[in-house]
Amino acid sequence: MANLKDEYDVVVVGAGIGGLTCGALLAKEGLDVLVAEQGSRPGGYCASSQRDGFAFDTAVDAVMGCEKGGSVYDTLEELALTDDIEFIKLAAGARIIGSGYDVPVTSIGAFADELKGLFPAESASIDAFLGDCKALADEMERLMTPAPDLLGLAGKFGLVAKFLFGSPKMRKYGGKSAGEVLNAFFKEPRLRAIFGTIVPFGPSAMAPLIMNILGGDATSYYPRGGSQAFVDVFTKGLAKHGGYLALETKVTKILIEDGKASGVELADGSQIKSRYVVSNADGRQTFLDLVGEQHLPSKFVRELRETSLSSSSFLVSLGVDLDLKAMGFDGTSIVYNRSDDLDEIFGTDLEKCYMNIRMHSLRDPSQAPEGMATVQLHTMLPYDYMGNWGRKKDGTLGREYTELEKAVAGKLIASAEKIIPGLSEHIVVEDIISPLTLERRTLNSEGATMGWFPAPGGKMRSQKTPIKRLYQAGAWTFPGPSIYMVVPSGRNAARLVLKEARG
Ligand SMILES: Cc1cc2nc3c(=O)[nH]c(=O)nc-3n(C[C@H](O)[C@H](O)[C@H](O)COP(=O)(O)OP(=O)(O)OC[C@H]3O[C@@H](n4cnc5c(N)ncnc54)[C@H](O)[C@@H]3O)c2cc1C
Known part of the structure; x- marks a missing residue:
C-alpha cells in the first residue's frame, strides 16, 4: 500500500472514470485529493488488458459525447487534456443483423x-x-x-x-x-x-x-489506444493537477462523525481523514458495507435492498490471424440477433441470447500485431447462471468454473461463425471475462454491467447522499451508466464539493 498522508481535502473511493473525473477536477481547483483504488490498475470497466501483443477492452465498445459540446470532450477541455487523446469517429453506432435484415x-x-x-x-x-x-x-x-x-x-x-x-x-x-x-x-x-x-x-x-x-x-467514437486511452487521459489529468492515485488501496469503511463523512478506513486498518468523501464504488456497497446501516434512514436502506441490479455480461476476447477487412468488415460492431423474440434475446439460451461482435483492431490497428485482428463477443449473462458459474459450496472456483466458461465461449464462437466464417480455426489467443471476473476486477456487485437496473418509473440516485459531505460519482448515480454519463456524474460531484467547500 502506498505511503499516504493522514489527511486530504477529499478522498475519492475508486478510480473508475467517474472517480478519476471527479478527482482530477477537484485537484485542478486546488483541493488536496486522494483517489484510493483497490485494484492494481485504475479504470474499472474502462481498462483494457494486453495479451501476446493484442489489446482487449474489458467492456467499452463505443462512446458518445466526444465531440465539442459533448460531456466527455468538454470535461477534457476543462482539464486541458484534449490534446492527449484522439477520437476515431465511427461510421455507424452499430450494424444490426438478423433474419432477413442487416441495418446500420x-x-x-x-x-x-x-x-x-x-x-x-x-x-x-x-x-x-x-x-x-x-x-x-x-x-x-x-x-x-x-x-x-x-x-x-x-x-x-x-x-x-x-x-x-x-x-x-x-x-x-x-x-x-x-x-x-x-x-x-x-x-x-x-x-x-x-x-x-x-x-x-x-x-x-x-x-x-x-x-x-x-x-x-x-455519433459514437472509439479512442485511439482503446478504452484504456480514457483511463490514461483522466489518470494523467489527476496527476497533472496535483491529485494522488493510490493503487491496491481498498477502502473498507467510510468514517462518519456527527452525521458527516470525515474520512475513510483502509484494508490495513489505517485511517485517513478528509473533509469530503466521494464514492465511485458500487451503489449498494457504498452504503450497506462502507457507511453502515446505523448511519442511514431506514427507508433509504430498504430501497437499496429492494432495488434490482442490472444484469452482468460475458465476453470472449479473441486474437485471430484473419484479414477481417478483406472479409468485408469495417470495424462497425455487429449486434447479431439470433431470435426475433426480445425475451429470448435477453434470456440465457446460448443459441439465441444477445450477441455483440466487436472488431476493434479494424478501428485502431495498434490493437493487434501486424496481420492479426481482435474479435470480441459480448453477451448478457447473469451472475447466477448455471448455479453461480459452477462455484463450489465453499465459494471457491475450480475446474467446473473453467469448464463452464470454456463451454459458453465455445458456443458463442460457433454461433459467431455465421458472421465470421472460419473464426474458430483462426484463434491465436483467447481471453474470457465472466460475471465473476467483472465483479473481481471492479467490486461491482454481481458484476452488474450498468449499475442499478433501470426499471420503469425507477428512481435515479443523485450525487447527493443522506450523509453530509459524502457524494457519489459513477454509473450507480445520475445521469447513469456509460462513459458519456459517468464523466458528468464525476463533474457534478466535483461541483457539489466545490460549492460546499467555498460556501
Ligand atoms: C460489458 C460492458 C460493456 C459496456 N459497454 C459500454 C460502451 O460500449 N460504451 C460506454 O460508454 N459504456 C459501456 N459500458 C459501461 C461503462 O463501462 C461503465 O458505465 C463505466 O466504465 C463505469 O464507470 P464508473 O466510474 O462507474 O466505475 P467502474 O468502472 O465501476 O469502476 C469503479 C472502480 O472503483 C474501484 N473500487 C470499488 N470499490 C472500491 C473500494 N472499496 N475501495 C477502493 N476502490 C474500489 C473498482 O476497483 C473500480 O476501479 C459497458 C460496461 C460493461 C460491463
Whole structure:
C-alpha cells in the first residue's frame, strides 16, 4: 500500500472514470485529493488488458459525447487534456443483423429509411416511434442540463414545471417498459428485436433509455489506444493537477462523525481523514458495507435492498490471424440477433441470447500485431447462471468454473461463425471475462454491467447522499451508466464539493 498522508481535502473511493473525473477536477481547483483504488490498475470497466501483443477492452465498445459540446470532450477541455487523446469517429453506432435484415444504425433519418424499405407495412409506426424518440431525447436534454442537484430553489421549481408542462413524452413513457412500448408500436417482431437491442438492457427496462439513444442522433467514437486511452487521459489529468492515485488501496469503511463523512478506513486498518468523501464504488456497497446501516434512514436502506441490479455480461476476447477487412468488415460492431423474440434475446439460451461482435483492431490497428485482428463477443449473462458459474459450496472456483466458461465461449464462437466464417480455426489467443471476473476486477456487485437496473418509473440516485459531505460519482448515480454519463456524474460531484467547500 502506498505511503499516504493522514489527511486530504477529499478522498475519492475508486478510480473508475467517474472517480478519476471527479478527482482530477477537484485537484485542478486546488483541493488536496486522494483517489484510493483497490485494484492494481485504475479504470474499472474502462481498462483494457494486453495479451501476446493484442489489446482487449474489458467492456467499452463505443462512446458518445466526444465531440465539442459533448460531456466527455468538454470535461477534457476543462482539464486541458484534449490534446492527449484522439477520437476515431465511427461510421455507424452499430450494424444490426438478423433474419432477413442487416441495418446500420446511423442518423435517425437514414435508419428510418432503411427500416421502412425493409418493413414497408410498418412505415407509419416507424415514423411515429422515431418521432417520439426524437421528442423525448430533446425533453431529456432540457430536463437534465444543468444537473438537478446543482440548481437553486428557483431552478428546482423550474425543473418541476418543465417536467409537468414541457415534457409530455417523458411523462408518457417514463413509467413504461421498452417491451411494452415496442409491442404497442410494432406488429413485426423483427422490428421490436432491432429497436430493443440498440441498448442491451432488455424489454423490462424503462423505455426512455432506448428512446433517448435513438432520438439523440448521437455519433459514437472509439479512442485511439482503446478504452484504456480514457483511463490514461483522466489518470494523467489527476496527476497533472496535483491529485494522488493510490493503487491496491481498498477502502473498507467510510468514517462518519456527527452525521458527516470525515474520512475513510483502509484494508490495513489505517485511517485517513478528509473533509469530503466521494464514492465511485458500487451503489449498494457504498452504503450497506462502507457507511453502515446505523448511519442511514431506514427507508433509504430498504430501497437499496429492494432495488434490482442490472444484469452482468460475458465476453470472449479473441486474437485471430484473419484479414477481417478483406472479409468485408469495417470495424462497425455487429449486434447479431439470433431470435426475433426480445425475451429470448435477453434470456440465457446460448443459441439465441444477445450477441455483440466487436472488431476493434479494424478501428485502431495498434490493437493487434501486424496481420492479426481482435474479435470480441459480448453477451448478457447473469451472475447466477448455471448455479453461480459452477462455484463450489465453499465459494471457491475450480475446474467446473473453467469448464463452464470454456463451454459458453465455445458456443458463442460457433454461433459467431455465421458472421465470421472460419473464426474458430483462426484463434491465436483467447481471453474470457465472466460475471465473476467483472465483479473481481471492479467490486461491482454481481458484476452488474450498468449499475442499478433501470426499471420503469425507477428512481435515479443523485450525487447527493443522506450523509453530509459524502457524494457519489459513477454509473450507480445520475445521469447513469456509460462513459458519456459517468464523466458528468464525476463533474457534478466535483461541483457539489466545490460549492460546499467555498460556501
Ligand atoms: C460489458 C460492458 C460493456 C459496456 N459497454 C459500454 C460502451 O460500449 N460504451 C460506454 O460508454 N459504456 C459501456 N459500458 C459501461 C461503462 O463501462 C461503465 O458505465 C463505466 O466504465 C463505469 O464507470 P464508473 O466510474 O462507474 O466505475 P467502474 O468502472 O465501476 O469502476 C469503479 C472502480 O472503483 C474501484 N473500487 C470499488 N470499490 C472500491 C473500494 N472499496 N475501495 C477502493 N476502490 C474500489 C473498482 O476497483 C473500480 O476501479 C459497458 C460496461 C460493461 C460491463
